[in-house]
Amino acid sequence: MNQPTPRVDPALAAGNRRRLAAYDARHFLWQLDGGVATITLARPERKNPLTFDSYAELRELFGQLKYAEDVHAIVLTGSGGNFCSGGDVHEIIGPLVRLAAPELLMFTRMTGDVVKAMRACPQPIVAAVDGVCAGAGAILAMASDLRFGTARSKTAFLFNRVGLAGCDMGACAMLPRIIGQGRASELLYLGRSMSGDDGAAWGFFNRLCEPDHLLGEAQALAAEIAAGPSFANGITKTMLHQEWAMTIEQAIEAEAQAQAICMLTGDFRRAYEAFVAKQRPVFEGN
Known part of the structure; x- marks a missing residue:
């Protein structure tokens, strides 16, 4: 058997390894326990919408996770019985209608970069989805590696409901691979909600959990992954x-x-x- 190198050159490690236990999140909650990081979207009074700031921080954090030596799996969830209602109507949607094309492209590239960073970070991501999971929230769940839901989960790629195409943040590439072309087309053309039962039957959710047990079961699966190689x-x-x-x-x-x-x-x-x-x-x- 080949023997592993006992240590990494300190100069090499300095630029390529970091610890995120003390990461100070500004626009969501961050917890690290036993190699499992839990990211909680925490604006429950609005069903945990995203803002320009939280998009940017998620992009940067998932980018940093590529170098984290103390994080081996991630749980992504929301607070207050909901996952994420998508982009905040007042803080994102309102300003977008007043922006010029270059700024709009800056925004759409930023949101896409969140998904790119999620896919590029080596840690498997488990989404724990309860209640509302809409718009960009549905994209965050889709971009995760595994998804746990509840019977009351309502997942909607509702971009066409606001006059936009369903091709947002990689949805037309990724969603058909998860649930099939026909079902993905139905959700993206109509913007209708996918129930928890449909999500489980169609393969979007790996498992349905009781709401009170959802986060614990997602963290338990993440801990099992984190204990692996x-x-x-x-x-x-x-x-x-x-x-x-x-x-x-x-x-x-x-x-x-x-x-x-x-x-x-x-x-x-x-x-x-x-x-x-x-x-x-x-x-x-x-």
């Missing part, structure tokens, strides 16, 4: 995303290269040694 999990997430644009032949070769890299990790060796000793492996993420 985090480097390898990051490779899995990367390949799940990148292989959308590959042929089968390209995907097989890319996976061969990715898996060979994972075989160099200490976690691969630890799993083998634990198997030989008839023990459960304790992964360290390297």
Whole structure:
């Protein structure tokens, strides 16, 4: 077995590794426990809408998570019995109707960059969706890796209800891959709500939970992921995303290269040694 390098050069680590336990969130809540970060959208009086500021902070935070060594899985949720009502009508929608084209493109690129950053961060993201999950909120759930919902979840890609196209923040690329072309087309053309039961039957939700247990179950799943081989999990997430644009032949070769890299990790060796000793492996993420 190849032995892993015992340490990373400090100069290299200084620019590429950081700890986010003390991250001071300004526009949502942040908690880190046992390698699981919980991001809570916390404007319950308005069903947790997004603002220009919260979009920008989410973009920056998910970008930083690419370098975080103390975060191994993420839970994204909302407070007060709802997930996210989308862009704030007064703080985003109102100002948008007064902006010129260059500023509008600045905004739409910023919102798209949130999804790009979510997909590029190596940590799997579990969305815990209760109640209203609309517009950009539905996009945040869609861009997560796994989704837990409740029977009272109402997920709506309601862009056409406000005179816009359904092709927002990657919806036309990602949603059909999750629930199928026909069902995605129905939601994007009509802007109607997808119930929790429909979401579970269509594969949007991995599981439906009781509202009081939703966050706990999502955090428990995230903790199970965080206890696994985090480097390898990051490779899995990367390949799940990148292989959308590959042929089968390209995907097989890319996976061969990715898996060979994972075989160099200490976690691969630890799993083998634990198997030989008839023990459960304790992964360290390297």
